[in-house]
Amino acid sequence: MSVLLFILGLVLLAVVSFDVLVTTLTLRGGGFLTNRFSSWLWHGATKIHRYNTNHRLLAVTGLLIVLGMAFLWYFMTWVAWSLIFTSFQDAIINSSDKEPASIWGRIYFAAYTLTTLGRGDYLPTSITWHLLTGLAAANGFFLVTLSIAYLFPIISAVIQKRSLAIYISSLGGTGDTILTNTWNGKDFGNLEQHLISLTPLILGLSEQHLAYPVLHYFHTRERSRSLALSIAALDEAMTLLKYAVVRDCCPDPASLNTARRACSALLNNLKSDYIEPDNYEPNLVPLKLLQDRGIPTVSDRAFSQATKQISKRRKLLLALVRNDGWSWEAVASSHTTNRATNLDDETMIDSVILHQKSMMEKSNNWIDISLTIYPGMPYWPDNPAVNVEPSQCLAHGDVCNVSKMTIGTHTGTHVDGINHFIKGGIGVDKMPLDATIGRARVIEIKDSRQIKVAEIEPYNIQAGERILFKTQNSDRALQTDEFLENFVHISTEAADYLAEKKVRTVGVDYLSVGGYQGNVIEVHQALLGSGIWAVEGLNLSQVAPGEYELICLPIKLKDGDGGLARAILRPIPAVLSAD
Numbered sequence: 001m002s003v004l005l006f007i008l009g010l011v012l013l014a015v016v017s018f019d020v021l022v023t024t025l026t027l028r029g030g031g032f033l034t035n036r037f038s039s040w041l042w043h044g045a046t047k048i049h050r051y052n053t054n055h056r057l058l059a060v061t062g063l064l065i066v067l068g069m070a071f072l073w074y075f076m077t078w079v080a081w082s083l084i085f086t087s088f089q090d091a092i093i094n095s096s097d098k099e100p101a102s103i104w105g106r107i108y109f110a111a112y113t114l115t116t117l118g119r120g121d122y123l124p125t126s127i128t129w130h131l132l133t134g135l136a137a138a139n140g141f142f143l144v145t146l147s148i149a150y151l152f153p154i155i156s157a158v159i160q161k162r163s164l165a166i167y168i169s170s171l172g173g174t175g176d177t178i179l180t181n182t183w184n185g186k187d188f189g190n191l192e193q194h195l196i197s198l199t200p201l202i203l204g205l206s207e208q209h210l211a212y213p214v215l216h217y218f219h220t221r222e223r224s225r226s227l228a229l230s231i232a233a234l235d236e237a238m239t240l241l242k243y244a245v246v247r248d249c250c251p252d253p254a255s256l257n258t259a260r261r262a263c264s265a266l267l268n269n270l271k272s273d274y275i276e277p278d279n280y281e282p283n284l285v286p287l288k289l290l291q292d293r294g295i296p297t298v299s300d301r302a303f304s305q306a307t308k309q310i311s312k313r314r315k316l317l318l319a320l321v322r323n324d325g326w327s328w329e330a331v332a333s334s335h336t337t338n339r340a341t342n343l344d345d346e347t348m349i350d351s352v353i354l355h356q357k358s359m360m361e362k363s364n365n366w367i368d369i370s371l372t373i374y375p376g377m378p379y380w381p382d383n384p385a386v387n388v389e390p391s392q393c394l395a396h397g398d399v400c401n402v403s404k405m406t407i408g409t410h411t412g413t414h415v416d417g418i419n420h421f422i423k424g425g426i427g428v429d430k431m432p433l434d435a436t437i438g439r440a441r442v443i444e445i446k447d448s449r450q451i452k453v454a455e456i457e458p459y460n461i462q463a464g465e466r467i468l469f470k471t472q473n474s475d476r477a478l479q480t481d482e483f484l485e486n487f488v489h490i491s492t493e494a495a496d497y498l499a500e501k502k503v504r505t506v507g508v509d510y511l512s513v514g515g516y517q518g519n520v521i522e523v524h525q526a527l528l529g530s531g532i533w534a535v536e537g538l539n540l541s542q543v544a545p546g547e548y549e550l551i552c553l554p555i556k557l558k559d560g561d562g563g564l565a566r567a568i569l570r571p572i573p574a575v576l577s578a579d
Helices: 002-026 032-051 053-088 102-115 128-172 175-182 191-213 211-216 228-244 253-273 300-325 356-362 455-461 492-501 520-528
Strands: 093-094 122-124 389-392 402-406 413-418 437-444 465-471 505-508 533-536 546-554 562-571
Touching: 002 128, 002 562, 032 053, 032 211, 053 128, 053 211, 093 102, 102 122, 102 533, 122 128, 128 175, 128 191, 128 211, 128 228, 175 191, 175 253, 191 211, 191 228, 191 253, 228 253, 228 300, 253 300, 356 465, 389 520, 413 546, 437 455, 455 492, 465 546, 492 520, 520 533
Parallel strands: 437 465, 465 505, 505 533
Antiparallel strands: 093 122, 389 402, 413 533, 413 562, 437 546, 546 562
16 A cells, blocks of 8 residues: 555646646646647757758647647546556456456556546456546546547637738738838828738737647748748838838828737737747848838938837747747848748749749759959968969960969868868868758848857857858959958957857858958867868859858868869748748
């Protein structure tokens, strides 16, 4: 006899039953066990996703959480009743020989009783154990009933969630495109009516997230169907209307403010259980994108000052986007993404997933981001100048043309070997091929002097990423044959930050990641010393910020401290960049 096992079983049963009742019959969100289990599984999946982008994994995680949640309830209930039935020696007996059941027999009896199919080969002894057996059967019946009643409506809620996301995406994939798409030269046309229609849908979804906590973890690979991205885009559009656009052109404040409050209600509900404000505020939409379409706005300075009061709100939006497995670039502005292009006329009939091949063919335009090698091109001051002279020449009667070239290993577009600044490091001949082949992200830097932590931190750079920085160098320093000493370079702090983030590869659009007569040594040592491969001398003048497929291979020079390379990029379509 063990009273302790009996009490432990009752406590565990009470905890599980309370969790089930709170999750299925209240509007206060999931129970403690359900929330912790769901959060643990989702955060595990997102960590894997951030290390190696995999939206397919996130897409199945929601289903795994639903099934796991039901399994957790059943398993813990089974454990609780098993403890109860094993607490007393004479509680359960074998129906054939009337001997006390073994521990495994009691565990089997508990499971069989919970299925409400009967008692199996065992029997309870006294009236007390008969009552407890009946209670266990009733517990199993209600557990099945509540689980089914709770889980089936989730399918409907997921459909409503994605329908709302597509509705918003049809207006525009980003905050500025929602406004430019509805601008008619005088005002924003029927946008006011859309805001009125969206308000009850958003409020309804907000309450559904409380009723069905697992709803938050249903992810989609298609950006246009992502509610997190759609809500962020809509809220950014309303921020532009409220703080940037001249008031005479704005929709009626009643409809705008009501829709904005609906988004606030959704964010507050999610904040209570799922997200916390990010540490950083995302960059504001460039007002030039609106001004170029003839939309009158306030100055950038006035817009920046006015939005300081909603810093926490925008940090919540950033957290919402990141928690759903995306980066802010996916919704920042039309300058960084074309999130809703799959809803345009020419593609809306096609299945986004089934037509990936045709979409890839549309993006089969490779962009050469290499520098052309020629005598007189800029080179690092203490490196050899470029010289190309004929060794054999058809014009001189030789059977072919053959040239002799003198050039440094760090001229033009090239890859640094780890041994460039690190004693004992490997050369470019031993560089893993996937260091410079695969998905890469181009980030545009506005600072005219350095690439600083403050500017790159909001991009949520993840371990294993290949990051290419586009600066003013592409349009300035690379357009002259003279070596420019004041080129934009990576700051020492930013190099340490990238090393801490454990990125795979860093690319820059001039001849060095570090500054001339400045921090060239410190930056190289920070990056190469952390095993980060550096690609230097890229021409990103024709490349917009966003996701790309990168191919960049240096010549296989034995123990080479650097290797000349040919680098190319291919845009990844919005519907494919989720893969």
